[in-house]
């Protein structure tokens with residue numbers, strides 16, 4: 001194999017890999033998916049694909065991985081009930097989504113019944129996700145996480161063990 005042909009082969013393989021890892025997702029979705037915890041990323045991808053392919057909704061991701069600092073800011077601003085390290089978003093193990101289908105827009109302010117009518121909470125349950133629409137005390141229907149498989153106290157302890165106590169040093173999506 002000559003030099004030019006080798007370069008061309010490597011470039012083609014690289015480009016194919018680039019396309020395949022992104023196939024089926026919008027740039028908007030991929031921007032969030034790539035920052036999720038590698039431990040859970042595949043499951044979120046499957047979940048989104050299943051919503052779009054089986055239920056016919058387009059998925060708009062509105063939140064994914066959130067740093068400890070950002071989480072604390074949301075708590076201080078009264079937007080989230082929990083502070084740094086206390087949300088599955090802080091470990092890249094949660095997403096918030098809106099759903100879109102032919103003029104139907106399902107979002108935070110939508111009723112529990114409207115969400116259930118989409119079939120998405122039921123699909124999520126079948127795939128092992130927790131749904132924020134079921135949370136007691138804080139109705140959060142846009143939220144889906146892997147809280148059935150990971151314990152928030154364990155994740156938090158592990159984060160401080162790995163990165164120390166300075167929130168800005170913590171890479172929660174790699175815990």
Ligand SMILES: [Zn+2]
Pocket residue numbers: 063089094095096140142143144
């Ligand atoms: Zn959320």
